[in-house]
Structures are given as C-alpha cells and as structure tokens.
Amino acid sequence: MTKRKALISVSDKTGLIEFAKTLCELDIEIVSTGGTKQYLEESGIKTTAVESITGFSEMMDGRVKTLHPAIHGALLARRDKAAHLNDLQAHNIQLIDFVCVNLYPFKQTILKEGVGLEEAIENIDIGGPSMLRSAAKNYASVTVIVDPNDYPIVAKELLENQQTTLETRAKLGAKVFRHTAAYDAVIANYLTHNVAEKNPELLVLPYERKQVLRYGENSHQQATFYKNVLPDSYSIACCKQLHGKELSYNNIRDADAAIRIVREFVEPTVVALKHMNPCGIGTGATIFEAYIQAYTADPVSIFGGIVVCNRTVDLPTAKKMHALFLEIIIAPDYTAEALACLEQKKNVRILKLDFSQDKQAIETEKTGVLGGMLVQEQDSLVEEVDQWVCVTKRKPTKEEQQALVFAYKAVKYVKSNAIVVTNATQTLGIGAGQMNRVGSVKIALEQAKDNLIGAVLASDAFFPMSDSVEYAALKGIRAIIQPGGSIRDQESIEMADKYGVTMLFTNVRHFRH
Structure with a gap:
C-alpha cells in the first residue's frame, strides 16, 4: 500500500509542530516547501521536498513551485474513478491525501505603514489558493486545512480512526472556499481602489465573524456581528470593552450611530442617544460640563440610553453617570478612579474607542434590501458656513x-x-x-x-x-x-x-x- 502523503506549506506556523508530529506518528509522509520545510526539519520532523515530487525546482523567486500536474493531479484525482487512477499511474503521480496550507499575508502587508503597490502584489498568493481549491473540490477524499484552529479536530479523528470523517472533510472544504473568496475579495478591493474604480460591476465584501449575538433586533431573531476584514480603528467593531455585559444587536447599532454624531464636534462633547436618535447633545469647556448639557437636554430620554464622550472620562463625570441607568458608555479613555466608579454597576457596558482615528477614510454605507443591497458614501460633508x-x-x-x-x-x-x-x-x-x-x-x-x-x-x-x-x-x-x-x-x-x-x-x- 502506498504511503499516505500530506502537503504542508504555511505562512502561519501556529500549532504546526504538534500537528506534524501527529502525522509522523501515523506514518504519513510530509511534503513541504521552502520556509515551511526548513522550519519542520529544524524541529526534527523529516520532510520531502516538493521538487522531488514535481521534478522542478522553484522558479521566479518562488512564484512558481507547486503549480504542477504532479501536485494538482494528486489532489484532484477521484478515488472512485478508474480512469483518474489510471492517469495517475501513467504519469507516475502519487496521491496526496492531506493538504495544510495558509496563504501569503496580503492583508497584513497592505495594513503596514508605507507599503507600495509592488510589495502588495508580491504578497498575492497564487499557488496556495490553487492547492486549497483543488483539495477542497475533492473533499470526498482529501482533508484540507486552512486554519490552524482545525489541527486538533483533524488530529483527534486521525488518532482515533486513522482517517477523517466525510462530514469533517466537507466542512473543512467549505471553509476553504470561504477563506479563498475572502482573500481574493481583499485583493480585488485593494486593486479596485488603486485604479480609482468607484462603481465596480461586482461588489465583493470580505467580513469576518466577530461575535454570535444572543439574538437580533427582537428575541426571536438570530443575529451575528461581522467586522470588516480590513478594520477601521474608529468603529464599534474595534472598540475595546472594559466592563459589562455582552453587546446586543441594538446596542451595536445605537453605539455606531452615537460615534458617528460625536465625530462632528471638536470641543469637549457628549452625545446621549436612544433608538438611533440623539436625545441630547452638549458641549462645554470640560467633559463634565458637556455631560451636564447633554443630560439636562432631556433627562427623561437619556435613561437606559447610550452616552459617548470625546474626552477622557474623569471622576466627577463618572459619578454623574453612575447615578443614572445607562446601557453603554463610550470614551477615548477613563481615569482609574472614574473606571472604578462606573464598574460598580456590573451590567453597564464600558467601551474604549481610539478617537485619534476618527478622520480616517470613511467607509461606504451598505443597506440590505430584499434581493439586493444599496451602497452609498457616508454623509460626511463638512459644512461650508461661509x-x-x-x-x-x-x-x-x-x-x-x-x-x-x-x-x-x-x-x-x-x-x-x-x-x-x-x-x-x-x-x-x-x-x-x-x-x-x-x-x-x-x-x-x-x-x-x-x-x-x-x-x-x-x-x-x-x-x-x-x-x-x-x-x-x-x-x-x-x-x-x-x-x-x-x-x-x-x-x-x-x-x-x-x-x-x-x-x-x-x-x-x-x-x-
């Protein structure tokens, strides 16, 4: 019986050594490339070079190394079709049963300061997505892993049964296509922005799950919070929660509305908001004065609402807030005394937001409608008072x-x-x-x-x-x-x-x- 093979080529080495050792215990041959091969061998894990499988060494600074019939034939061949297996035998190609690949860090590259187009393009992975897609297409026979978090699941099934279940392979295959679609979407949006295309014929939106919510707008509705794969620091998705209950669907929408309003004001400002509408906006020489102005604007409606401050919350302001039932408080920071005061109420959600990023390029607004989506610029027009x-x-x-x-x-x-x-x-x-x-x-x-x-x-x-x-x-x-x-x-x-x-x-x- 031919020895089973696992092809491993990863940029994220998290958990890799332990997983590779499990494969070795099960007498699965590891085929690897470049930096991954070196990393594994430095840990005492024997590997086979991809070149020995393809008969070709890496070319063009590594741009071409796995794009070869010996790799893709080994991944795509259906085990239940004699013609496929005969083709493999005719071309002396051995099956690959496991693929463990993650991709060049394109997103991380373009998020770095001062990255130019050339460097971004060099971090567009071609061979990785191709191997993943080939393996995922053939999930009936091939186990494909794109996320290190899935190593333990695969290792457990292999140790118990010598093989993964079809159900697991199907789930991992679907995950691959989500992953490669999101990866390509980030690239597409970057290059679309680079050529200043405002209304592309196809809209691709890469989002990643941040939180499964208890429920949606009402208790009978399911809901999930997704954040942009390329995060906007001035956003509820990037807030740091310091205290309190988990945010709800309505909390998130209201908090988003509140931070949009407060960005209009330079002076110390407090916005109190309820049900997507401000119920009080106040400014002052200090954040305490601004809070008093916002509170007295409508001391009834602020009850159970959201308060956002564009300055650090101090103890006097915190004491005033503590005297009231508030769902959420958002600020760039809190003094230690103020935070201790507010944390006396176990349920109030206390969020910290990076206000220094509030002048970033403003994201488009997207609204779902039956059968489609509306996209528009945010209403970020600066008024020309003169x-x-x-x-x-x-x-x-x-x-x-x-x-x-x-x-x-x-x-x-x-x-x-x-x-x-x-x-x-x-x-x-x-x-x-x-x-x-x-x-x-x-x-x-x-x-x-x-x-x-x-x-x-x-x-x-x-x-x-x-x-x-x-x-x-x-x-x-x-x-x-x-x-x-x-x-x-x-x-x-x-x-x-x-x-x-x-x-x-x-x-x-x-x-x-």
Missing part, C-alpha cells in the same frame, strides 16, 4: 450664528423628518421620524418650550409649506436654518420676514432614513 445664505431681511446675531452651526450639525443625525431646537451648546428639543415636517416641529418645540430664549431651529430638509415657520415664530424662535430648495421657498421667507425671524439656506440636505 456659503450659507441669509434669505431674510433680518440677519443672525453672532450668538444666533453659533447656535445655528451647532443645530445644523445635530440635525444631520436625526431621523427624517428631522427638526432640532438648540442654543449654541445644547440641544433643547428634537423632533424625529415624523411623516410630516410640521409634526416634527411641534414635537421639538414642545420639548424645548421652557428654554426658547435665544433658541434656534434647524431642519434637515426644506419647508414645503410656510406653516412650520409660522408655528416656530409664534413659539418664540427667531432664527431658522434649512437647506432651501422648495418651489414654495418664497412663502417661507415672507413668513419669516413677517415675524422678524432670520433664516439661512445651506443648499445642502441631510435626510437620514
């Missing part, structure tokens, strides 16, 4: 101008139809997600009714009717900011002039569905 136009007779005061800037940053992140009432440092009333704009106006002004002195109003889209302007003016609003663009803009302008309200047009809409 391009805003005052369309009314009365011009904004300096204080109103500052408040209008703050308000327009805030309204951008409220679900449409969106209305926000603010002063220069704090949201006062938020009307979100109504089917008509005047409904949102009424909600925001009702919430802000005791704090309207010096308040301004922002709308995410134009006012199609003048009724919203009149309602706001009658409640005491004296400054409004909106995109403009309605065919009935003049009616809104005339209504603003009637009540002495200043109104700015930005010419930029910020719908958020």
Whole structure:
C-alpha cells in the first residue's frame, strides 16, 4: 500500500509542530516547501521536498513551485474513478491525501505603514489558493486545512480512526472556499481602489465573524456581528470593552450611530442617544460640563440610553453617570478612579474607542434590501458656513450664528423628518421620524418650550409649506436654518420676514432614513 502523503506549506506556523508530529506518528509522509520545510526539519520532523515530487525546482523567486500536474493531479484525482487512477499511474503521480496550507499575508502587508503597490502584489498568493481549491473540490477524499484552529479536530479523528470523517472533510472544504473568496475579495478591493474604480460591476465584501449575538433586533431573531476584514480603528467593531455585559444587536447599532454624531464636534462633547436618535447633545469647556448639557437636554430620554464622550472620562463625570441607568458608555479613555466608579454597576457596558482615528477614510454605507443591497458614501460633508445664505431681511446675531452651526450639525443625525431646537451648546428639543415636517416641529418645540430664549431651529430638509415657520415664530424662535430648495421657498421667507425671524439656506440636505 502506498504511503499516505500530506502537503504542508504555511505562512502561519501556529500549532504546526504538534500537528506534524501527529502525522509522523501515523506514518504519513510530509511534503513541504521552502520556509515551511526548513522550519519542520529544524524541529526534527523529516520532510520531502516538493521538487522531488514535481521534478522542478522553484522558479521566479518562488512564484512558481507547486503549480504542477504532479501536485494538482494528486489532489484532484477521484478515488472512485478508474480512469483518474489510471492517469495517475501513467504519469507516475502519487496521491496526496492531506493538504495544510495558509496563504501569503496580503492583508497584513497592505495594513503596514508605507507599503507600495509592488510589495502588495508580491504578497498575492497564487499557488496556495490553487492547492486549497483543488483539495477542497475533492473533499470526498482529501482533508484540507486552512486554519490552524482545525489541527486538533483533524488530529483527534486521525488518532482515533486513522482517517477523517466525510462530514469533517466537507466542512473543512467549505471553509476553504470561504477563506479563498475572502482573500481574493481583499485583493480585488485593494486593486479596485488603486485604479480609482468607484462603481465596480461586482461588489465583493470580505467580513469576518466577530461575535454570535444572543439574538437580533427582537428575541426571536438570530443575529451575528461581522467586522470588516480590513478594520477601521474608529468603529464599534474595534472598540475595546472594559466592563459589562455582552453587546446586543441594538446596542451595536445605537453605539455606531452615537460615534458617528460625536465625530462632528471638536470641543469637549457628549452625545446621549436612544433608538438611533440623539436625545441630547452638549458641549462645554470640560467633559463634565458637556455631560451636564447633554443630560439636562432631556433627562427623561437619556435613561437606559447610550452616552459617548470625546474626552477622557474623569471622576466627577463618572459619578454623574453612575447615578443614572445607562446601557453603554463610550470614551477615548477613563481615569482609574472614574473606571472604578462606573464598574460598580456590573451590567453597564464600558467601551474604549481610539478617537485619534476618527478622520480616517470613511467607509461606504451598505443597506440590505430584499434581493439586493444599496451602497452609498457616508454623509460626511463638512459644512461650508461661509456659503450659507441669509434669505431674510433680518440677519443672525453672532450668538444666533453659533447656535445655528451647532443645530445644523445635530440635525444631520436625526431621523427624517428631522427638526432640532438648540442654543449654541445644547440641544433643547428634537423632533424625529415624523411623516410630516410640521409634526416634527411641534414635537421639538414642545420639548424645548421652557428654554426658547435665544433658541434656534434647524431642519434637515426644506419647508414645503410656510406653516412650520409660522408655528416656530409664534413659539418664540427667531432664527431658522434649512437647506432651501422648495418651489414654495418664497412663502417661507415672507413668513419669516413677517415675524422678524432670520433664516439661512445651506443648499445642502441631510435626510437620514
């Protein structure tokens, strides 16, 4: 009986020696290449060089070494077909029963600082994926391993039964194709970006599982959290959890919405968020002042919500947070005293986020629909305040101008139809997600009714009717900011002039569905 063979060629040597020793115990011959062969032999494990199988030495700086019929014929031959076995015999090719291969570190290469196109291309593996795919296609007979975490499973079955089960081989084969597909997707996206292709005819999205969630949006829905294979440091996927329960599906979505909002602000800022909408945004000279502003903006809705701070959380701020039930707290850091204070509540989720990375290239947004997916740029437009136009007779005061800037940053992140009432440092009333704009106006002004002195109003889209302007003016609003663009803009302008309200047009809409 011909001795069984295992082909091993890996860049990740984790767990390899122990696994190779198991193969040797079972009298399985190890065939290997280059650095892997040297690594194994330095540990006393006898190997056979690939060249002795193919009859050819490595060529072109190692670009060609395993792309040979003696390798791929040995992997692809069906054991149940006499014609395949006769072909092997005619060409003096011996079967390979096990393949253990992982690939050149392309992802790790392009993530390094200063890597150029030439170095990236040299780290595109060709022979490795080819061997993996050949072996995985023939999983009925060949055991293929791409992940070192699977060594113990294969070793256990071999030691117990001298062979792996068909079920295990099938699972490992499927894993190979997921692996090579993701590997190729990273390469495809890198090269697509390199040639500045904005709308490729095929969209390939490599994601890796971060966490299986207890459930999804509701308890009867299954859910899993996947992160981008090329991580964005400023993301919930890359947050470090310091304390508390496991994040839920809704936690993750809300936390993502919160960190998108806070990146708009340079000064110390706190965003309180509930159900994908901000319920309070506050700024101040310190993070403590900002928290007080965010909390007092809506002390009812913040209960059970998410708080994100763009400065280190100190003890005074932590004490205020500790007095309240919060689901999640996110910050760039925490003093030791602040962390100890917050950790007294065992369930609060405390996350640390690298805010220094918040100006990275912004990832596209992807939204699933039945039968497809929508992809768009994030709404990351930086407002050109000097391009805003005052369309009314009365011009904004300096204080109103500052408040209008703050308000327009805030309204951008409220679900449409969106209305926000603010002063220069704090949201006062938020009307979100109504089917008509005047409904949102009424909600925001009702919430802000005791704090309207010096308040301004922002709308995410134009006012199609003048009724919203009149309602706001009658409640005491004296400054409004909106995109403009309605065919009935003049009616809104005339209504603003009637009540002495200043109104700015930005010419930029910020719908958020």
